[in-house]
Amino acid sequence: MVKVEFLGPIGKSPIEVEASTLAELAEILKKDPEVAVWLEQSAVAVNDRMVESLEVKLDSGDRVSLLPPVCGG
C-alpha cells in the first residue's frame, strides 16, 4: 500500500491505495472528484523528494505528497 497525503488547502485526510507507479496512482486519483480538480496545479513528491516523471516506481510503504500552488511570505 502507498500512502497519499494532500497538503495545504486540499484539506483531505491521507489515503492508502495500491499502485506500483505514479501513472497508476494518477489513474486512481483522477477518479476522485475532490482530488481531481487539484491535479493540474499540484506538484508531486515521493518520500519528500520532488518527482517529474509518471514512470517513477512506487513500493509498499512509500509516501506520495500532493503540493498545490504555494505562496509564502
Next chain:
Amino acid sequence: MVKVEFLGPIGKSPIEVEASTLAELAEILKKDPEVAVWLEQSAVAVNDRMVESLEVKLDSGDRVSLLPPVCGG
C-alpha cells in the same frame, strides 16, 4: 573673493582666490602642485551644487568644493 575648500584626503586648508568663472579657477589651481594632482580625479560643487561646466560663473562669496574619489560603507 571665492572660497575653495578641499574635501576628504586632499587635506589642505581652504583658500580664497579671485576668479569669475570655473575656467579661471582651474588655471589658478593647476599652478598649485599640491592641488593639481587631485584635479583629474575630483568632482566640483559650487555652493553645494554639483557642476559639470567650466563656464559656470563665480560671484564673490561663492564656495567651491573639490571632491576627490569617494568610498562610503
Next chain:
Amino acid sequence: MVLVYDGPIDVESLLSRWYTAEHNSNYGAMVTFVGTVREENGIEALSFDIYRPLLEKWFKGWKDRLEKEGALLAMAHSEGDVPVHTSSFACAIFSPKRRVALEMLDAFVEDFKANAPIWKYDVIDGKRIYAAERSTPMAGSGLLAKG
C-alpha cells in the same frame, strides 16, 4: 534550519540575534528581507501552512548554494495566524562582498515565493480562505493530470 514561529515573528529580537551571531565572522555585508502582513481586502490576518520536510530540503539547497559563494543564509517563517502589521517571513544573507549579498537576496526571495512549500490563507471574519489567485504552482506541477 528554518526557524518556524507559531504566529508572528519577533523581528526585532531575530534581527538582533542574527547580527550578533555573525558580525564577528568577518562578513562585510548583511542584507535582510522582512515580510509584513498588509491591511488590504478586509483581512484581519494571513495564515500559513508549512510542509517542513520539503521546506528544509529547499532551504538546504539554497544554503549550500550560498556557502559556495562564501555566504551564509538564515531564514524564519510563521505557521498559523499572523495579524495585519505583524511579520511572517524574515531572511538574512551574510557575505564577504556586497554583490553576492544583493544578488542572492533577490534570487532567494523570488524562489521562495515560487517554490517554498508554504500555503497562504486570508483570515476574514475568523474564516481561513486559501489565497488561490496569489499562489504559484510549483515547478513540475500537473504531473498526475497527464497521460
Next chain:
Amino acid sequence: MVLVYDGPIDVESLLSRWYTAEHNSNYGAMVTFVGTVREENGIEALSFDIYRPLLEKWFKGWKDRLEKEGALLAMAHSEGDVPVHTSSFACAIFSPKRRVALEMLDAFVEDFKANAPIWKYDVIDGKRIYAAERSTPMAGSGLLAKG
C-alpha cells in the same frame, strides 16, 4: 535625514528602531543592508570623512525617487574610526511590494558606493591612510583638469 554616528553604528538598536517605526505603516516589505568592517590587510579600523551638506542632497534625491514608488528610505553612516567587526553603514527600504524594495536596495547601495560624498581610510598602527585604490571618482570628475 542621514543619521550620522560618531564611530560604529549600534546596528541592533537601529534596526529595531526602523522596524518599530514603520511596521504599522502598511508596508509589506522591509529590506536592509548593513556594512561591517572586515579584518583584512592588517587594518585595525576604517575611518570616514563625510561632507554632510552634499550627502544630505544626494540622500534627498534618493528619498524622493523612492517616495514616487510609494517606498520609504532610511540611512545611517559613521564618521571617524570604525573598528574591525563593527558597522559603518546601514540602510533600510520599506515598500508596499517586494520588487521595488529589492531593486531599489541594489540600485541605492551601488550609487551610494559611487556617489555619496564619503571618504574612506585604512587605520594601521594608528595611522589613517586614504583608501585610494578602492575609491571611485564621482560623476563629473576631472572638470578642473580640462582646458
